[in-house]
Amino acid sequence: MMLERNMTASPSRTAKVAEDHLVLSEVGMTFGTADVIPSLSLAVRRGEMVAFLGPSGCGKTTTLRMIAGLIAPSRGRISVGWRDITRLPVHERDMGLVFQSYALFPHMTVSQNVAFGLEMRGIAKREIRVRVETALEMVQLGHLSDRKPRALSGGQQQRVALARALVVEPSILLLDEPLSNLDAKLRDEMRVQIRSLQQQSGITAVFVTHDQVEALSMCDRIVVMRGGHIEQFGTPGEIYEHPATPFVASFVGRTNRLSGVVEPSGRLAAAGQGLLAEGALPVGQVQIMMRPHRVALLAAHEHVPPGHNALRGRLTGITFVGDLIQANVRVGEDEITVEQPTRRSTALPLMGAEVTVSWEAGDTMVFAGGAT
Ligand SMILES: Nc1ncnc2c1ncn2[C@@H]1O[C@H](COP(=O)(O)OP(=O)(O)O)[C@@H](O)[C@H]1O
Ligand SMILES: [Mg+2]
Structure with missing residues (x-):
């Protein structure tokens, strides 16, 4: 009409x-x-x-x-x-x-x-x-x-x-x-x-x-x-x-912030570790963001599926909240918050343990410029 x-x-x-x-x-x-x-x-x-x-x-x-x-x-x-x-x-x-x-x-x-x-x-x-x-x-x-x-x-x-x-x-x-x-x-x-x-x-x-x-x-x-x-x-x-x-990104929904760099070759990295993202990336200093509930906590050497990121870090906090586990992982100078649903069989890693945080390449948000 x-x-x-x-x-x-x-x-x-x-x-x-x-x-x-x-x-x-x-x-x-x-x-x-x-x-x-x-x-x-x-x-x-x-x-x-x-x-x-x-x-x-x-x-x-x-x-x-x-x-x-x-x-x-x-x-x-x-x-x-x-x-x-x-x-x-x-x-x-x-x-x-x-x-x-x-x-x-x-x-x-x-x-x-x-x-x-x-x-x-x-x-x-x-x-x-x-x-x-x-x-x-x-x-x-x-x-x-x-x-x-x-x-x-x-x-x-x-x-x-x-x-x-x-x-x-x-x-x-x-x-x-x-x-x-x-x-x-x-x-x-x-x-x-x-x-x-x-x-x-x-x-x-x-x-x-x-x-x-x-x-x-x-x-x-x-x-x-x-x-x-x-x-x-x-x-x-x-x-x-x-x-x-x-x-x-941070006003609508919650988000993690990592400082990173896009090298002239197009390689994206944070804390010296390579990362995957989709789309064109701005060369130079960048802010990398991803939503806490899109990030998974894995054991240090657990298998990461293709197309997923894997960042090694150290577990600095973990809270069991019934439906959810909230974990904090230190990667270089930054701290990543992970939120994942619990399962009956979930074994919690120990504080201070080496862990891997993982998320899909498409969930990586990359913005030009350093942290503000
Ligand atoms: N009549 C006015 N005289 C002077 N400053 C005003 C007046 N109305 C609003 N402002 C200022 O304009 C800005 C935007 O206000 P406003 O539109 O009410 O914001 P919001 O609704 O997003 O909270 C604020 O800094 C406020 O102090
Ligand atoms: Mg108003």
Whole structure:
């Protein structure tokens, strides 16, 4: 259907599967003398949910507020469906907003809160009643429509905020850390609920979070941000398996770090031992990374299958954690963490023993430059 509409709208874009919906072109924000967002460009496709993921202070909320129209960018252009909205006021942007603090009206009931946006738009009373009911059913709060916000749990309040944002049928939904105030169990439930609502309605959504699990599990694509710029924009699989930078590798998932070198011949080595990796390698000092759970701990002279790396080291720590064994192995100046599932027959090597750590060539991530 999307493709059909595209074809009638613009024959020149028929090759695209999904059209770009929300586009930021060289958008920047300067507060006083601080260049919080130097220049940011990205395109969110129609119907997808994109996460802005990054540490606190990297500019996620600032970017979202520029998209919402709550602050005006210092430079650049924001467009929705090819229409320039950079200077459009908030209430003309057709966007639904959900924040970490639920920002409900305390003196209004749940249904009054949800109805508010529709009343502002001058919609008929009868239609408002139906739409509010539908929206509250959608977030499973139909039975609490007469309550005041203070008589609701945090999760329920956040669902009211979600219903209030969706009831006006915005073309884009913006969520800023909406689950951060909820306890772990509720957060898991709400993740599933928000994702399924977004998929059912087919709404384009931007989801700001500092939580990698949220970004990986809920979103179609992830923008990894750092210091006001984009480190990588890709699917969860791409971000996790092929991080573009050491920052992405260590921010999304956990990772080991080894310092190494790529010789002019192309040979990769760490602590004087040769290693295998896939793809082209940058000659010179490198950082080598691999995920702890992709590394196995072997006895010193155990057989290593072809296509696997083998690094000799000394066991400096080992912890049995039931499901897992966590081991630390010193290799040259670096320490490697190994995490492997336990078996009944697993015999733990002794502390100080010579061991081999092993992993598949394809699990070796290599980045130019020394340790930072
Ligand atoms: N109104 C403002 N005035 C000055 N600095 C601001 C303002 N808003 C945000 N900042 C600064 O911009 C940076 C990015 O903030 P923010 O976008 O809130 O980050 P995040 O949401 O990723 O945690 C921070 O250093 C913050 O202090
Ligand atoms: Mg923020």
